[in-house]
Each structure stands twice: as C-alpha cells, then as structure tokens.
Amino acid sequence: MKKKENITRRDFISKGAMAAAAPLILNYNYNSFAKFKNNSINVGIIGLGNRASHAHIPTILKFPDVKIAALCDISKERLEGAAGNRTHIYRDPSIGQKVKKYNPSLYQDYEALLKQKDLDCIFVATPPDRHKRMVCDALRVGFSVYVDKPMTLTVTDSQAIVKAAKKAKGVFIVGQQLRYNPLLRKKIELIHKGEIGKVVLVSYKVFRGSDRLPSDDQPGKKWILSIEQGGDIILEQGVHWIDVFNWIMGTHPIRAAGLGGQGILFNEEYDREIMDHYSLIYEYPGNRRVFFSHSWMSMPGV
Numbered sequence: 001m002k003k004k005e006n007i008t009r010r011d012f013i014s015k016g017a018m019a020a021a022a023p024l025i026l027n028y029n030y031n032s033f034a035k036f037k038n039n040s041i042n043v044g045i046i047g048l049g050n051r052a053s054h055a056h057i058p059t060i061l062k063f064p065d066v067k068i069a070a071l072c073d074i075s076k077e078r079l080e081g082a083a084g085n086r087t088h089i090y091r092d093p094s095i096g097q098k099v100k101k102y103n104p105s106l107y108q109d110y111e112a113l114l115k116q117k118d119l120d121c122i123f124v125a126t127p128p129d130r131h132k133r134m135v136c137d138a139l140r141v142g143f144s145v146y147v148d149k150p151m152t153l154t155v156t157d158s159q160a161i162v163k164a165a166k167k168a169k170g171v172f173i174v175g176q177q178l179r180y181n182p183l184l185r186k187k188i189e190l191i192h193k194g195e196i197g198k199v200v201l202v203s204y205k206v207f208r209g210s211d212r213l214p215s216d217d218q219p220g221k222k223w224i225l226s227i228e229q230g231g232d233i234i235l236e237q238g239v240h241w242i243d244v245f246n247w248i249m250g251t252h253p254i255r256a257a258g259l260g261g262q263g264i265l266f267n268e269e270y271d272r273e274i275m276d277h278y279s280l281i282y283e284y285p286g287n288r289r290v291f292f293s294h295s296w297m298s299m300p301g302v
C-alpha cells in the first residue's frame with residue numbers, strides 16, 4: 001500500500017502531470033517527499049483561467065493522493081466555477097463536481113491562500129506580469145511551486161525568482177512543457193550525441209491563426225494583447241520554441257536580430273499592442289544560427 005502511494009505521488013510529480021502540461025516538479029529529488037505534510041499532497045492553485053481549468057485541474061484529479069485544497073482567483077465567478085459551485089468553466093462538467101468533493105478553501109487574495117497551513121504545492125497560473133511576486137512569496141513560505149510559462153517578463157524578475165528558488169525549501173518548476181515531451185527529448189538526445197552531425201543552422205517556422213487570440217467576449221483574456229502584462233508573443237508564445245533552440249544548442253544566443261509588426265485586420269478590432277508576425281535570427285557561439293519566424297496570420301482555424 002505504501003509502495004502504491006509513493007508511485008502515485010511520484011507519477012504526479014514527474015510523468016503524469018507533465019503529460020497534460022502541468023509538470024509540477026520534474027527536477028525533484030526523492031527526499032523531497034519527506035516534506036509533504038500529510039499522506040496526500042495538498043495543492044493550492046492561484047489563477048483559475050484557461051490553463052488551470054483545462055490542464056492543471058483535470059490532470060491533478062487523476063491522482064488520488066493529490067488533493068485540491070485551495071483555490072484563488074480575483075474573479076469570484078471563476079472561483080465559484082472552479083470550485084464546482086457553478087459548472088460552466090470546465091469542458092467536462094463532472095470536473096467541477098469532483099473538485100467540490102475536496103471542498104477547497106476559496107480565496108480572492110493569493111496572500112491569504114499562502115497562509116493556509118496544510119498546503120504543500122502551489123500552482124501559479126495567472127497572467128505573466130503577476131508571476132514574480134506570487135512565485136517569490138510562495139517559495140519564501142516554503143511551498144513547492146509550479147509556474148506557467150513565461151516565468152516572468154523581465155530578466156530582473158527572473159533573477160529574483162531564481163534567487164528565491166535557490167533558497168527555497170520546496171522545489172520549483174516552470175511549465176516549459178516541451179522539455180518533457182518524450183519524442184522531443186529523444187530527438188534532442190540524438191542531436192547531442194552527434195547522430196545528425198554538427199548543428200550549424202536550425203530553421204523553424206510557426207504559422208497560426210489569429211482566431212486563437214481572445215475575442216471581445218473574453219475580457220479577462222485581454223492581458224495577452226498587452227506588452228506590459230503578457231510580454232508580446234515572442235515571450236508569451238515564442239518562449240516555448242526559443243527554449244528548445246537553446247536546449248538544442250546547449251547554450252544561449254550571443255546576438256540577435258529581428259523584425260516584426262502588426263499586419264492583419266484585427267488591428268482595428270482590438271486595442272492591442274502586440275505583434276502578429278516576426279522573424280528572428282539568433283547567433284550562437286561556434287558560428288551557429290537559428291532562423292525563427294512566427295505569426296498569427298494563417299487562415300482562421302488553421
């Protein structure tokens with residue numbers, strides 16, 4: 001029985017949550033289990049939008065030893081929806097009923113959630129400009145923390161998190177889920193072994209539809225259109241692939257050049273600051289380069 005419990009917890013922390021892009025703690029060490037206060041892992045989630053309701057909460061529910069013990073959102077509607085008191089926030093309404101059985105404590109203020117004594121892990125799934133404060137506060141209290149990408153919007157804020165994570169009792173992970181994609185891991189392992197020879201150029205193009213951007217009936221999602229809150233699409237979306245380039249190259253670029261802008265009609269419909277297309281060239285040590293283009297300009301639905 002003990003063994004089964006441990007496997008379940010281990011799965012939550014490594015593979016399972018990861019598979020649905022909720023990779024709580026991959027680089028954990030097994031001693032960290034000793035830190036969990038009860039027989040179950042008690043999770044608190046801050047930010048109950050798209051990511052929490054469609055990825056984190058449905059995934060967490062698959063782990064019987066993991067309990068959703070606290071929920072927080074500034075929106076009362078999202079909070080009550082996530083708690084199962086209203087069911088409309090989940091694609092599958094039974095999710096709300098399952099969450100309700102855990103009877104999580106509900107908060108509109110994340111600092112109040114961080115005072116809940118029986119919690120072990122905190123998921124931060126708020127817009128990116130809020131990550132630094134929430135993550136640093138949660139790490140300082142001693143929780144293990146998962147935060148969605150992008151970790152922050154500035155180097156200074158990221159450095160503050162790294163500093164807090166180094167001192168923390170718990171473990172810390174950023175939701176760069178491509179790092180945990182088994183196929184990609186295998187491919188990059190082969191590249192690193194030299195199976196395809198020396199990598200001198202990576203060329204990658206992402207072509208998406210603007211219908212993925214928030215519509216007028218999603219006012220809560222407008223942060224993504226603001227550079228100050230979302231970081232522009234290079235950071236908010238491109239961070240997935242730019243991280244993979246660094247992974248392949250085994251280091252960070254030393255120079256970058258790029259151009260981008262706004263070119264499609266929804267300019268007029270949205271009060272938005274962010275680009276809908278850009279191209280970048282990154283230069284890496286050893287005369288190696290990445291050519292990367294990314295746009296929201298494909299046909300709707302593509």
Ligand SMILES: NC(=O)c1ccc[n+]([C@@H]2O[C@H](COP(=O)([O-])OP(=O)(O)OC[C@H]3O[C@@H](n4cnc5c(N)ncnc54)[C@H](O)[C@@H]3O)[C@@H](O)[C@H]2O)c1
Pocket residue numbers: 021046047048049050051052072073074075078108110125126127128130148149150175177220221236
């Ligand atoms: N890895 C992925 O594939 C992926 C996919 C989508 C989003 N994300 C990331 O997840 C994060 C959240 O994105 P989302 O799509 O869920 O956004 P969202 O707008 O749908 O949800 C964010 C939620 O946070 C709440 N919130 C805002 N400020 C808050 C505060 N101070 N305290 C408590 N709650 C607060 C909002 O009310 C909202 O419900 C972002 O960093 C985003 O980049 C990652």
